[in-house]
Amino acid sequence: MxxxxxxxxxxxxxxxxxxLLGEGCVGKTSLVLRYCENKFNDKHITxxxxxxxxxxxxxxxxxxxxxxxxxxGQERFHALGPIYYRDSNGAILVYDVTDEDSFQKVKNWVKExxxxxxxxxxxxxxxxxxxxxxxxxxxxxxxxxxAESVGAKHYHTSAKLNKGIEELFxxxxxxxxxxxxxxxxxxxxxxxxxxxxxxxxxxxxDEPQATPAGGCCSSG
Amino acid sequence: xSQRTERRGIHVDQSDLLCKKGCGYYGNAAWQGLCSKCWxxxxxxxxxxxxxxxxxxxxxxxxxxxxxxxxxxGVQTQSHSQSAAxxxxxxxxxxxxxxxxxxxNEKTRKVTTVKKFFSPxxxxxxxxxxxxxxxxxxSVSRHxxxxxxxxxxxxxxxxKNLQKPGREIHKQCRAFIINMSSxxxxxxxxxxxCVQDFYxxxxxxxxxxxxxxxxxxxxxxxxxxxxxxxxxxxxVFCPETTDDExxxxxxQNRIRALHWVTIQMLCVSMDEEIPEVCExxxxxxxxxxxxxxxxxxxxxxxCITRCSKNIFSAIRITKKExxxxxxxxxxxxxxxxxxNPPRLxxxxxxxxxxxxxxxxxxxxxxxxxxxxxxxxxxIEKLDAQSLNLSPEEFERYMSGHASxxxxxxxxxxxxxxxxxxxxxxxxxxxxxxxxxxxxxxLSSRQESLMEAAKNLQADLLxxxxxxxxxxxxxxxxxxLEILSCKVSxxxxxxxxxxxxxxxxxxxxxxx
Numbered sequence: 001m002x003x004x005x006x007x008x009x010x011x012x013x014x015x016x017x018x019x020l021l022g023e024g025c026v027g028k029t030s031l032v033l034r035y036c037e038n039k040f041n042d043k044h045i046t047x048x049x050x051x052x053x054x055x056x057x058x059x060x061x062x063x064x065x066x067x068x069x070x071x072x073g074q075e076r077f078h079a080l081g082p083i084y085y086r087d088s089n090g091a092i093l094v095y096d097v098t099d100e101d102s103f104q105k106v107k108n109w110v111k112e113x114x115x116x117x118x119x120x121x122x123x124x125x126x127x128x129x130x131x132x133x134x135x136x137x138x139x140x141x142x143x144x145x146x147a148e149s150v151g152a153k154h155y156h157t158s159a160k161l162n163k164g165i166e167e168l169f170x171x172x173x174x175x176x177x178x179x180x181x182x183x184x185x186x187x188x189x190x191x192x193x194x195x196x197x198x199x200x201x202x203x204x205x206d207e208p209q210a211t212p213a214g215g216c217c218s219s220g
Numbered sequence: 221x222s223q224r225t226e227r228r229g230i231h232v233d234q235s236d237l238l239c240k241k242g243c244g245y246y247g248n249a250a251w252q253g254l255c256s257k258c259w260x261x262x263x264x265x266x267x268x269x270x271x272x273x274x275x276x277x278x279x280x281x282x283x284x285x286x287x288x289x290x291x292x293x294g295v296q297t298q299s300h301s302q303s304a305a306x307x308x309x310x311x312x313x314x315x316x317x318x319x320x321x322x323x324x325n326e327k328t329r330k331v332t333t334v335k336k337f338f339s340p341x342x343x344x345x346x347x348x349x350x351x352x353x354x355x356x357x358x359s360v361s362r363h364x365x366x367x368x369x370x371x372x373x374x375x376x377x378x379x380k381n382l383q384k385p386g387r388e389i390h391k392q393c394r395a396f397i398i399n400m401s402s403x404x405x406x407x408x409x410x411x412x413x414c415v416q417d418f419y420x421x422x423x424x425x426x427x428x429x430x431x432x433x434x435x436x437x438x439x440x441x442x443x444x445x446x447x448x449x450x451x452x453x454x455x456v457f458c459p460e461t462t463d464d465e466x467x468x469x470x471x472q473n474r475i476r477a478l479h480w481v482t483i484q485m486l487c488v489s490m491d492e493e494i495p496e497v498c499e500x501x502x503x504x505x506x507x508x509x510x511x512x513x514x515x516x517x518x519x520x521x522x523c524i525t526r527c528s529k530n531i532f533s534a535i536r537i538t539k540k541e542x543x544x545x546x547x548x549x550x551x552x553x554x555x556x557x558x559x560n561p562p563r564l565x566x567x568x569x570x571x572x573x574x575x576x577x578x579x580x581x582x583x584x585x586x587x588x589x590x591x592x593x594x595x596x597x598x599i600e601k602l603d604a605q606s607l608n609l610s611p612e613e614f615e616r617y618m619s620g621h622a623s624x625x626x627x628x629x630x631x632x633x634x635x636x637x638x639x640x641x642x643x644x645x646x647x648x649x650x651x652x653x654x655x656x657x658x659x660x661x662l663s664s665r666q667e668s669l670m671e672a673a674k675n676l677q678a679d680l681l682x683x684x685x686x687x688x689x690x691x692x693x694x695x696x697x698x699x700l701e702i703l704s705c706k707v708s709x710x711x712x713x714x715x716x717x718x719x720x721x722x723x724x725x726x727x728x729x730x731x
Binding site (some may be wrong): 020028048054069071 | 533536542548
C-alpha cells in the first residue's frame with residue numbers, strides 16, 4: 001500500500017460516490033462517523049455535519065477518493081431516493097439487526113436500485129448494531145442468503161464497538177474499482193473517459209500521455 | 221488477490237491500442253484513440269473550420285460596421301444630396317435605399333458604441349482583428365455590462381500567468397462564445413450539451429498540458445466556467461425555449477400556499493428560540509435568496525453551500541451533535557419554504573445544465589445541490605401524509621379556512637392578551653407580541669412624558685404670574701413709604717463727613 005502512495009507510478013485516481021440508504025435510526029450516521037472520524041456518540045466530534053463525508057484511500061497503490069452521501073431515512077422522503085442515488089458507484093443499505101422492519105426496507109431499496117440502475121452499482125447490505133445480538137430479530141442465515149440472491153455482499157457491523165466497518169468500506173472500494181476497470185476495458189480507453197466522467201466517475205490519467213505503451217509495461 | 225486486480229487493471233487488448241481510423245498505427249488516448257497522423261488531420265480540419273468561422277464573422281462585422289459608419293455619414297449629408305453616399309463605400313449602396321431609412325437611423329445610434337471598439341482599426345483588414353487575441357470580440361461585448369467586462373479582465377489577467385497556453389485557452393473560449401451566440405435558438409438541452417462538450421474537451425486538453433495535476437486543471441476550469449457563463453448567462457438562463465419560467469411561478473405559488481407549514485410538522489430539529497439558531501436560520505434564508513443574483517453556476521453552488529453550512533450550525537447548536545441527513549433535509553425544506561427563493565426552478569435547471577460536471581457529481585457542493593433538488597421535489601409533491609396530517613386538515617389549511625398555528629389555542633387568537641398559548645405554538649408570534657408589548661409600554665411612557673411636559677409648561681406659564689402676584693401682595697402689605705430725602709449719589713450717606721479731604725482732581729502735566 002505504501003509503495004504507490006506518491007503519485008507517479010500509481011496511475012489513476014478513482015472518485016467514487018457511495019450512498020447510504022436505510023430507515024431512520026438504524027445507525028447510518030454512526031457508521032460513517034465511526035469510519036471517517038473513528039468516534040461513536042462522542043461529544044468531541046468536530047465535524048459540523050455527518051451527512052456528507054469524504055475519505056481518501058490508497059488501495060493496492062491506487063488512490064481512491066470516496067464521497068459518502070447520507071440520505072434522509074424517514075419514510076416520507078422515500079420518493080426522493082432516485083435524486084440521491086443517481087450516478088452512484090456503490091450503495092450501502094443499512095438495517096438494524098434488532099428491527100425486522102428495517103430489513104424489509106432494505107429489501108425494498110434493493111428492488112428499486114436493481115430496477116433503476118441494474119448491475120451498474122455495487123450493493124452492500126449491512127446489519128448494524130450486532131452488539132445487541134441478544135435482541136436480534138433478523139437471522140444471519142436469512143440475511144446472508146437474501147444478499148447472495150440479489151448479488152449483494154452482506155456485512156455485520158457495530159458502530160459502537162467499531163466492528164466490521166473498515167472491512168465493509170475496503171471491500172466495497174475494491175469492488176467498485178473492479179467494476180470501473182471492467183467498464184474501462186469494455187468501452188475502450190478514450191471513449192470511457194468521456195462517458196464515465198459524465199456520470200461522475202473521474203478517471204484521471206496521471207501518466208504523461210506521450211508514452212502510454214511504456215507505462216503499461218513497466219508498471220506491469 | 222491484490223496482485224490479481226492490479227494485473228487486470230493493466231491488461232489491454234492489442235486492438236484497443238490501434239488507431240481508431242484503422243490505419244494500422246498505434247493510437248493514443250490523448251488523441252481520442254487516433255494515431256498522431258490521423259489526429260493531426262482531424263484536429264487540423266476542426267481548427268481550420270474554426271478559423272474560417274472566425275474570419276467569416278469578423279468580415280461580417282467589418283461589413284456591418286462599415287455600413288453603419290457610412291450611413292451615419294450619409295444621414296448627415298442627406299440634406300445636401302443623396303449622391304454623397306457612394307463616397308462612403310460600396311457596401312452602403314445596397315442598404316441605403318429609402319425604405320430602409322428607418323433601419324439605418326437605428327444603426328447610427330448603435331454605431332457610436334461599435335465605433336468605440338473599432339475606432340483605432342476600423343479600416344484594417346479583418347485578419348488583423350483576429351490576431352489581436354487580447355481584445356474581446358465586439359459582437360459579444362457590444363452590449364456587455366460592466367460586470368462582464370470586469371470578468372473578462374480578470375480572466376485575461378489570470379491567463380497571463382499561464383503565458384502561451386493561456387492565450388490558447390482564451391482564443392478557444394472566445395471562439396466558443398461566438399459560436400454559441402449563433403446558436404441562440406437551440407433548445408436548452410442542446411445548449412447544455414454544447415457547453416458540457418466544451419468543458420470536457422477543455423479539461424482533457426488541460427489535463428494533458430498540466431501532466432495530470434488535477435488541482436491546476438480545476439483552477440483553470442473554474443476560471444473558464446466563470447468567464448464563459450458570465451457571458452452566456454443572459455441567453456441561456458431561463459431561455460424562452462423552455463418552460464422554466466412557468467415552473468418558477470408554479471413553485472413560487474406553491475410555496476406561498478404552504479405558508480402555514482410549521483417547523484413541528486416537518487420535524488425539524490432546530491430550536492428557533494435559541495438566539496444563535498435564529499441567527500443561523502436568518503443567514504441561511506439570506507444565502508438561498510442570494511443564489512439568484514449570481515451568474516456563474518459555481519457561485520450559485522457556493523450560496524447553496526453557505527446556506528447548508530448555516531443550517532448545520534443551527535442543528536449542531538440545537539442537538540449538540542453533528543447533523544445527519546435525517547436532520548438536514550427537513551431543515552433545508554423548512555428554509556426553502558421560509559425563503560421562497562426567486563426563480564428556484566430556473567436556477568436548479570441552470571446549474572444542472574451548465575455547471576462543470578465534476579463539481580456537481582461528487583463534490584460537497586454537489587451533495588448540497590442534490591439536497592436542494594430533493595427539497596424542491598418534496599415541496600412540489602408535498603401532501604397531507606408527508607406532514608403527518610389528515611387529508612381534511614391539509615385541505616383546510618391549503619384553502620386558508622384554518623391556520624394550524626391557532627387551531628390548538630383558538631381562544632388565544634381572540635384574546636391576544638393571554639400569552640402562554642401563543643408562545644407554545646409559534647416563537648415568531650411570541651416575539652411579535654413581545655415587541656408589541658414593548659411598543660405599548662413605550663407609548664404609555666411617552667404619554668406620561670408628554671403629560672409631565674404639559675404640566676411643566678403650565679407651571680412655567682403660571683410661575684411668573686404667581687411671582688407677580690406675590691410681589692404685588694407683598695407690595696400691598698408693605699406699601700412703599702417714600703422718605704423725604706431723595707438720595708441719588710452713591711456716597712449720599714457720607715454727606716455730613718465734611719472733614720474728609722476733597723476728592724482728588726486730575727492734574728495736567730506738561731513736558
